[in-house]
Amino acid sequence: MSPEHPPEPRYLTSLDAGYETRFEAEVVSVPPGGVVLSESLFYPTGGGQPCDQGTLRLPNGSTVDVVDVGHQGGATLHRLARKGASSVQRGMRVVGEINWPRRHAHMRSHTAQHLLSALAYRRFGLRTEKAQVSAKGGQFDLERPLPEGALEALGKEANEEFFTRHVPVRVSFVTREEFEKIPNRSGTGKLPPGVDRVRLITIGEADLAPCGGTHLRDTIEVRPVQLAPALLLPLGGVRVSFSLAPEGPSGPGDGASATPPA
Numbered sequence: 001m002s003p004e005h006p007p008e009p010r011y012l013t014s015l016d017a018g019y020e021t022r023f024e025a026e027v028v029s030v031p032p033g034g035v036v037l038s039e040s041l042f043y044p045t046g047g048g049q050p051c052d053q054g055t056l057r058l059p060n061g062s063t064v065d066v067v068d069v070g071h072q073g074g075a076t077l078h079r080l081a082r083k084g085a086s087s088v089q090r091g092m093r094v095v096g097e098i099n100w101p102r103r104h105a106h107m108r109s110h111t112a113q114h115l116l117s118a119l120a121y122r123r124f125g126l127r128t129e130k131a132q133v134s135a136k137g138g139q140f141d142l143e144r145p146l147p148e149g150a151l152e153a154l155g156k157e158a159n160e161e162f163f164t165r166h167v168p169v170r171v172s173f174v175t176r177e178e179f180e181k182i183p184n185r186s187g188t189g190k191l192p193p194g195v196d197r198v199r200l201i202t203i204g205e206a207d208l209a210p211c212g213g214t215h216l217r218d219t220i221e222v223r224p225v226q227l228a229p230a231l232l233l234p235l236g237g238v239r240v241s242f243s244l245a246p247e248g249p250s251g252p253g254d255g256a257s258a259t260p261p262a
């Protein structure tokens with residue numbers, strides 16, 4: 001393992017690993033503005049999804065907040081809060097802890113956006129050109145306006161058939177060539193040039209899209225979303241926004257995993 005190129009984060013190859021919030025690592029370098037770890041479960045900002053936040057626990061028991069996570073070269077750079085940052089030294093063993101409510105909300109928003117974009121394409125032939133999610137919800141830009149009543153139909157189908165039911169989400173990898181040959185892929189996510197190994201996220205039979213973000217493993221955890229009226233964009237498309245139901249203690253038997261497995 002090259003210290004400058006830590007291993008691929010586990011959450012990319014396993015959706016279950018997206019529910020892990022704690023990991024041990026070694027500090028491999030302390031470049032200006034942050035630290036690089038031998039491995040990390042912190043998701044760096046990218047693909048329309050904000051980064052994770054959390055803490056690093058140091059050998060003396062103190063913690064330093066991770067306030068921002070980004071890419072630097074091939075590495076994940078963890079930017080630390082000023083308080084305690086100077087205690088972090090190269091070679092130190094640390095325990096990273098992800099802020100779970102934030103991570104889980106991003107997973108919910110991201111999975112919701114995939115499904116809504118997929119339904120817009122499958123039901124109305126409209127491709128998503130851009131998407132952005134947050135801990136409160138998300139938005140995606142469709143190439144053209146939706147027909148009359150379509151937004152309500154989308155929301156109804158998404159909420160009734162997916163966000164309140166168990167529909168499995170899966171991850172797989174294909175080559176770019178294999179990806180280009182898939183006939184039934186959703187009209188979302190343009191493949192950047194140079195990507196040869198494509199990470200695919202599928203939601204039941206409804207969605208198949210290339211993506212590098214963090215997602216739920218079951219759509220029931222999204223819970224019903226609220227769609228806002230579509231906003232007309234200057235170039236002729238529309239922006240669809242949705243908000244998540246507030247995160248709260250999940251009721252027994254509702255299937256919503258508000259806490260990660262221990």
Ligand SMILES: [Zn+2]
Nearest residue numbers: 110211212213
């Ligand atoms: Zn995604």
